[in-house]
Amino acid sequence: xxxxxxxxxxxxxxxxxxxxxxxxxxxDSAVRLYALAAELQSLLMQADWVLDQSFPQTAQGxxxxxxxxxxxxxxGAAEKAAGVIRFAAAxxxxxxxxxxxxxxxxTAEGVRFETTEDAAIAVGSQWVDVPAQAAExxxxxxxxxxxxxxxxxxxxxxxQCTNPAAFSGGCDAESDEALRGRVLASYQRLPNGANAAYYxxxxxxxxxxxxxxxxxxxxxxxxxxxxxxxxxxxxxxxxLAAVETDLQKKREIAVGVxxxxxxxxxxxxxAAQGGTGxxxxxxxxxxxxxxxxxxxRRAAGEERDDGEAADAALRCGGRGERASDRTGGGCxxxxxxxANARHGDDQ
Numbered sequence: 467x468x469x470x471x472x473x474x475x476x477x478x479x480x481x482x483x484x485x486x487x488x489x490x491x492x493x494d495s496a497v498r499l500y501a502l503a504a505e506l507q508s509l510l511m512q513a514d515w516v517l518d519q520s521f522p523q524t525a526q527g528x529x530x531x532x533x534x535x536x537x538x539x540x541x542g543a544a545e546k547a548a549g550v551i552r553f554a555a556a557x558x559x560x561x562x563x564x565x566x567x568x569x570x571x572x573t574a575e576g577v578r579f580e581t582t583e584d585a586a587i588a589v590g591s592q593w594v595d596v597p598a599q600a601a602e603x604x605x606x607x608x609x610x611x612x613x614x615x616x617x618x619x620x621x622x623x624x625x626q627c628t629n630p631a632a633f634s635g636g637c638d639a640e641s642d643e644a645l646r647g648r649v650l651a652s653y654q655r656l657p658n659g660a661n662a663a664y665y666x667x668x669x670x671x672x673x674x675x676x677x678x679x680x681x682x683x684x685x686x687x688x689x690x691x692x693x694x695x696x697x698x699x700x701x702x703x704x705x706l707a708a709v710e711t712d713l714q715k716k717r718e719i720a721v722g723v724x725x726x727x728x729x730x731x732x733x734x735x736x737a738a739q740g741g742t743g744x745x746x747x748x749x750x751x752x753x754x755x756x757x758x759x760x761x762x763r764r765a766a767g768e769e770r771d772d773g774e775a776a777d778a779a780l781r782c783g784g785r786g787e788r789a790s791d792r793t794g795g796g797c798x799x800x801x802x803x804x805a806n807a808r809h810g811d812d813q
Contacts, residue, residue: 467510467645473504504576522649526642534645537652538667545697547600547607547636551579551614553624554593563587563623570618571627577606579614579633587623598629600636607636628630635674635698660718665692668716669709669725674701689722700727 482488489495518527531541544638554566564586571579578601585596600607614629648670657664662680669678669692677695684691694701694709710725717723 468507469513470507473506474500475605476608477503504513507649522723525646530645532650534649536574537649538657538671539645539652542637542676543642543673544603544639545635545637546603547605547609547633548698549579549598549629549631549633550595551581551627552593552595552630553621553627555587555623556591556625557589558592559623560589561623562589563596563621565621565624569596569621571598571614571723572616573609573613574616577609577614578602578618579607579629595630596747598633600633603636604634606636607633609633625640637697662690664679665690665713665723669694669711671706672709672712674705675709685722685724686703688720689724690717692723692725693728694725695728700730730758 476794478489481499501595514731518524522530522533525533531767534540551571555563565581567581567584579598580601581596581598585594587594610632611630613630615627615718655663657667662682665680668677669675674695674696679693681691683689692713706727713723713725
């Protein structure tokens with residue numbers, strides 16, 4: 467793109483050719499040319515920006531959303547992490563201790579969580595587990611067990627709180643690059659109302675579905691299995707039923723569709739600390755190591771620098787990976803697949 471000075475000099479030279487003299491700096495004609503050059507550069511910048519927004523390869527923000535809508539795709543919204551908070555009394559209570567919906571608890575870093583239903587410590591009990599969710603949507607709400615320990619207002623009879631298990635399922639809004647990848651993939655694998663791409667695209671429309679994979683002829687000719695996963699990992703029965711009901715309405719004639727949760731595979735991991743401060747975590751095809759202030763994760767041949775040395779080996783209960791890297795611990799981006807489901811376009 468031309469700079470305004472280049473435009474100004476070009477206009478000044480053209481003026482000199484036509485008028486027979488060069489306007490001196492500071493004269494009325496020079497000032498007018500200067501102002502016009504700045505406006506022309508602004509128009510050129512706007513034209514370049516408009517050109518970028520005209521193609522999904524370079525569009526951003528709302529304009530990328532418009533391209534996605536033409537392909538029947540919507541940007542994934544941010545979601546709140548969910549889990550359970552345990553409220554405890556000093557001893558077994560002799561009268562019920564109510565805990566109102568909306569009671570706020572926090573981590574030491576100030577990440578806030580609130581209960582999602584009314585509850586109470588029953589007579590004769592010392593504690594109660596109450597469902598809760600992060601106050602704000604996003605991956606920041608995915609915290610490990612034992613970190614939600616602060617109460618903004620202590621309910622009567624309650625002396626402490628904690629989260630016995632990790633909060634998971636929180637996810638940031640889908641990034642431009644992730645959405646762009648889905649839009650471009652929709653051109654490479656065109657949904658036609660009958661192939662795997664169609665079933666996957668329809669399943670991905672549901673809030674909370676992070677990944678979908680359609681498997682043709684999974685139960686014989688004329689059958690399709692669609693495996694879906696959420697940011698927390700395994701979807702609940704309500705989500706599975708909702709997606710299957712919708713796909714039953716949109717399926718081909720004489721095709722049986724089933725929506726399934728991914729199979730959960732437990733991987734044994736061991737961790738050891740060497741004398742040099744290097745952490746090694748070994749499992750089936752997965753290793754995280756800390757060295758020189760950087761964390762690397764290799765999975766299926768992929769290598770990247772996470773830049774967080776403190777997250778190396780033991781942060782997630784001995785799993786040897788960060789909470790944001792676990793299927794069951796939420797995500798900072800979108801998942802790419804569901805439980806190794808095999809891909810097939812034929813029924």
